[in-house]
Amino acid sequence: xxxxxxxxxxxxLPTAASHFGAHVLxxxxxxxxxxxxxxxxxxxxxxxxxxxxxxxxxxxxxxVAAPAVPTPAVAVxxxxxxxxxxxxxxxxxxxxxxGPGLERVLRGPSGLGTAGLSLVRAVExxxxxxxxxxxxxxxxxxxxYHPVPEPDPVRVxxxxxxxxxxxxxEVELYPEEWEKQFDGFSVGRYMVACHPDAPTVDHLMIAxxxxxxxxxxxxYYCEDHGGSPIGLGGRLLLAHTALDPLHTTxxxxxxxxxxxxxxxxxxxxxxxxxYFGRQATPSQADRFRHDMARLxxxxxxxxxxxxxxxxxxxxxxxxxxxxxxxxxCPTITDTVGGYELPADLHAQPAMQRVIALAGNxxxxxNDLYSYTKELAAPGRHLNLPVVIADxxxxxxxxxxxxxxxxxxxxxxxxxxxxxxxxxxxPVPGVQRFLRGVATWVDGNHYWHQTNTYRYSLPDFW
Amino acid sequence: xxxxxxxxxxxxLPTAASHFGAHVLxxxxxxxxxxxxxxxxxxxxxxxxxxxxxxxxxxxxxxVAAPAVPTPAVAVxxxxxxxxxxxxxxxxxxxxxxGPGLERVLRGPSGLGTAGLSLVRAVExxxxxxxxxxxxxxxxxxxxYHPVPEPDPVRVxxxxxxxxxxxxxEVELYPEEWEKQFDGFSVGRYMVACHPDAPTVDHLMIAxxxxxxxxxxxxYYCEDHGGSPIGLGGRLLLAHTALDPLHTTxxxxxxxxxxxxxxxxxxxxxxxxxYFGRQATPSQADRFRHDMARLxxxxxxxxxxxxxxxxxxxxxxxxxxxxxxxxxCPTITDTVGGYELPADLHAQPAMQRVIALAGNxxxxxNDLYSYTKELAAPGRHLNLPVVIADxxxxxxxxxxxxxxxxxxxxxxxxxxxxxxxxxxxPVPGVQRFLRGVATWVDGNHYWHQTNTYRYSLPDFW
Numbered sequence: 001x002x003x004x005x006x007x008x009x010x011x012x013l014p015t016a017a018s019h020f021g022a023h024v025l026x027x028x029x030x031x032x033x034x035x036x037x038x039x040x041x042x043x044x045x046x047x048x049x050x051x052x053x054x055x056x057x058x059x060x061x062x063x064v065a066a067p068a069v070p071t072p073a074v075a076v077x078x079x080x081x082x083x084x085x086x087x088x089x090x091x092x093x094x095x096x097x098x099g100p101g102l103e104r105v106l107r108g109p110s111g112l113g114t115a116g117l118s119l120v121r122a123v124e125x126x127x128x129x130x131x132x133x134x135x136x137x138x139x140x141x142x143x144x145y146h147p148v149p150e151p152d153p154v155r156v157x158x159x160x161x162x163x164x165x166x167x168x169x170e171v172e173l174y175p176e177e178w179e180k181q182f183d184g185f186s187v188g189r190y191m192v193a194c195h196p197d198a199p200t201v202d203h204l205m206i207a208x209x210x211x212x213x214x215x216x217x218x219x220y221y222c223e224d225h226g227g228s229p230i231g232l233g234g235r236l237l238l239a240h241t242a243l244d245p246l247h248t249t250x251x252x253x254x255x256x257x258x259x260x261x262x263x264x265x266x267x268x269x270x271x272x273x274x275y276f277g278r279q280a281t282p283s284q285a286d287r288f289r290h291d292m293a294r295l296x297x298x299x300x301x302x303x304x305x306x307x308x309x310x311x312x313x314x315x316x317x318x319x320x321x322x323x324x325x326x327x328x329c330p331t332i333t334d335t336v337g338g339y340e341l342p343a344d345l346h347a348q349p350a351m352q353r354v355i356a357l358a359g360n361x362x363x364x365x366n367d368l369y370s371y372t373k374e375l376a377a378p379g380r381h382l383n384l385p386v387v388i389a390d391x392x393x394x395x396x397x398x399x400x401x402x403x404x405x406x407x408x409x410x411x412x413x414x415x416x417x418x419x420x421x422x423x424x425x426p427v428p429g430v431q432r433f434l435r436g437v438a439t440w441v442d443g444n445h446y447w448h449q450t451n452t453y454r455y456s457l458p459d460f461w
Numbered sequence: 462x463x464x465x466x467x468x469x470x471x472x473x474l475p476t477a478a479s480h481f482g483a484h485v486l487x488x489x490x491x492x493x494x495x496x497x498x499x500x501x502x503x504x505x506x507x508x509x510x511x512x513x514x515x516x517x518x519x520x521x522x523x524x525v526a527a528p529a530v531p532t533p534a535v536a537v538x539x540x541x542x543x544x545x546x547x548x549x550x551x552x553x554x555x556x557x558x559x560g561p562g563l564e565r566v567l568r569g570p571s572g573l574g575t576a577g578l579s580l581v582r583a584v585e586x587x588x589x590x591x592x593x594x595x596x597x598x599x600x601x602x603x604x605x606y607h608p609v610p611e612p613d614p615v616r617v618x619x620x621x622x623x624x625x626x627x628x629x630x631e632v633e634l635y636p637e638e639w640e641k642q643f644d645g646f647s648v649g650r651y652m653v654a655c656h657p658d659a660p661t662v663d664h665l666m667i668a669x670x671x672x673x674x675x676x677x678x679x680x681y682y683c684e685d686h687g688g689s690p691i692g693l694g695g696r697l698l699l700a701h702t703a704l705d706p707l708h709t710t711x712x713x714x715x716x717x718x719x720x721x722x723x724x725x726x727x728x729x730x731x732x733x734x735x736y737f738g739r740q741a742t743p744s745q746a747d748r749f750r751h752d753m754a755r756l757x758x759x760x761x762x763x764x765x766x767x768x769x770x771x772x773x774x775x776x777x778x779x780x781x782x783x784x785x786x787x788x789x790c791p792t793i794t795d796t797v798g799g800y801e802l803p804a805d806l807h808a809q810p811a812m813q814r815v816i817a818l819a820g821n822x823x824x825x826x827n828d829l830y831s832y833t834k835e836l837a838a839p840g841r842h843l844n845l846p847v848v849i850a851d852x853x854x855x856x857x858x859x860x861x862x863x864x865x866x867x868x869x870x871x872x873x874x875x876x877x878x879x880x881x882x883x884x885x886x887p888v889p890g891v892q893r894f895l896r897g898v899a900t901w902v903d904g905n906h907y908w909h910q911t912n913t914y915r916y917s918l919p920d921f922w
Contacts, residue, residue, distance in 0.1 A: 229694075230765075230768070230769060231765050231766075231768075231769045231771070232765060233694070233758075233761035233762045233763075233764055233765030233766075234762045234765045234766050234769075234771065234773070234777075234781075235765075236758070236761075236762075237758050237759065237761070237762035237780060237781060237784060238762075238777065238780060240758060240784075241780055241783075244755070246776070246779065246780050246783055246817075247783065247814050247817035247818050247821065247874075248776070248779045248783070248821065248867075248871070249867055249870040249871060249874070250870070251867075252775055252776040252779055252867075253776075255774065255775075255776040256776045256779075256780060259776070259777075281805075281808075282805065282808035282809050282810060282813075283804055283805050283808040285808070286751070286807075286808040286813075289751070290747070290750070290751040290754065293751065293754035293755060293758055294705070294754060296758055297694075297697070297698050297701060297754055297757055297758060297761075298698065300694035300697075300698070300758075300761045301694045301695045301697075301698035301699075302694075303694055304691075304692050304693060304694030304695045304696075305692075305694075305695050307691070307692070308691060308692045308695075310692070310695065312695070313716065314713055314716075315707070315709070315713040315714075315716040315717045315720070316695075316699065316720075318707065318709045318713055318717075319698060319699060319702055319707050319717060320695075320698060322702075322707055322708065322709070323698060323701075343744055343804035343805055343808065344742075344743065344744050344804055346747075347742075347743035347744040347746070347747040347804065348743050349743060352743075352747075353708050356707075356708035357708050360708065360709065406709075406710055406712075406713075409710040409711070410709070410710060413708075413710070
């Protein structure tokens, strides 16, 4: 399950700016097997971002070793996007490299006065914080990813303060003895890295509450804190109604409403959804509910396999993981950014494919970084390396290395399809949404890579 | 589970025309406790429909005994609706009676030349068929419902022929020995009654295939034909990908694609979704996928309770039944009708509430008519009368009668909210969609009421 969990983030990776434009143009990196853990001063502020950090040598996959050229991002002003008729976009999986016209669109405006259009908001971090360079990151040789700018420490601190207040005072999320663990989760750092274009801290809090609530449901119902596949269908559905409410008769409606206060997962879902609903359009809320229904279906498939001790085929595992997936997080990027990807554009098959590929790349990253953690946990925990090794009769090491390849293929397909879609649908809301999703993918990797408290790597290289 | 199942429909109820306008204006019926089973000549053809059949005396609830005044329905021409900015519609649960202006809107145009705008298509049925009046219907005293025109027998026959061809030749849905049972299901009659405004038989086939596929998944995976709650999460998720496809790497994608041919439920889902997708807009397809995810979550909650032998509270049961629900059927009314309710209007909270209430009314109708059938089946089958009797310490009879009240409250709330929404949002696509949902509710009741092969009533009156 997507389980960024509740543990400290003790170090960070300062990196170059991550721009959708740069990704789709191939100005991105493959961490080489020889790439050492990197310590770099953080370069923060507006785009253009810092220069590249990781030499782009290839590992498992042929690297794309072009230097990281900072590319200003295009951003539309916050606010509802104008109604745009939905074009019929047909994009093949083999979508190619964008041409010069697209490159210009993705780079966005340049020159005097265009800094305000940057995806990353214009806040200068305190110099002292910028100097505190993290010294330890995890490096998976050959993993294809994009470094991100160090998240704004002012925002990180403010989110940390506010989310704790929400968790403790508003939704009574955890018993007192878990407080340190909650602090250590550093969800603020995660969300600030994933949503650099959020216009305000209030916008960031929308994503942060939902992330915490999603983890609480997973922990309490499915995994670490009393979870079980037995009866999971009932528990998850009752919690789902905190997002997608019951509409029944006056006699029974109040009993349902009261149930939303009955446990921490439901309190968290209900409250986080209420805040989200104040900012989101009805179509954005509907999109989110759908993605959460997918997530819960994924949990239930995984739970059913755990109950029957079934090891799925690799493709079956990939199906489950497309649903038990980070998808609900990147797909709120527009709400958090203060604009809207129109519903008819969101529903286009090409956009759905891009979103699915992005979510899958995010999720397999989680499998790779949590591999040793899950091996050490009680019981058998399915993840992609384990399933590949089992089903394809490979060593643990080869299973892991093949899982890295699967991740990289998903990333490259995501980027190719996103570029093709951006070219086919040059609408500002679409461009910005695609960049937002790409940024979320990178921020998610950043959070995993720098979470050395929680994660470690196997000795496979 | 919504289980119209595979059994013959042996009789029909000829009834008055059912119009959304009539509903919301209170020109509707409560079948009285004293109402005898009715045999009436069918009155078919275009609106205005036939006059009322059932005396409107009250049973459990105070009846709305006004005579059934036929009301021409408004219909927009088939084709995509124009893009309409989403108004913010706030409608309270206590929405009142529409005023004279709304009444005019709901009645639609009248006078020479307006017959073509009727919701019911202008096809004269063969006189011989109209004369073959069914003689037996089930009457639940006090049940609030609306009679519908006899479904066009020409269309019913054509759908029956085509759906069998599809089931046998295209998706190999069932073994030979089930053929008679499949014929007896009379899904054509069901769908023609629910979608009188479908412009062509091809449009009707979209709904028919999906209905058959949904029943196949329920039967094979959950209920009668080898279903079980054990491992259900995995099975349903793999089937769900026939609607919401996997996006993975080139190595694994073909194995998943091949899996969609592996069993009858997946073959049926895949094929039915493919046909649906040719007619639906991307937003309509997204809406359908979401509703199907809800349905599968409902199945899984019910399955988890069966596995743990848990009898839910009444409100918990109503939650499960809002998901394990007919909702995916009425919500495709616009696709089947050849138009589109714009996505931003579909997502409005008031519209979501109307849809949920309509789906819930449809679904509790199923509980009421299938009560004796489920009691007779092996194992304990939850339905609303059983849960109310158990949880509220009532006799079986009183549990059943209270379930009728719950249904009636849901119906009245649906109608009141639909009227308020129609008043607040006088857009043709909205008006037609609301009428289409109301028509589906009535057609669904008709199918249950006339399915005396499958259903019977308890001796509670």
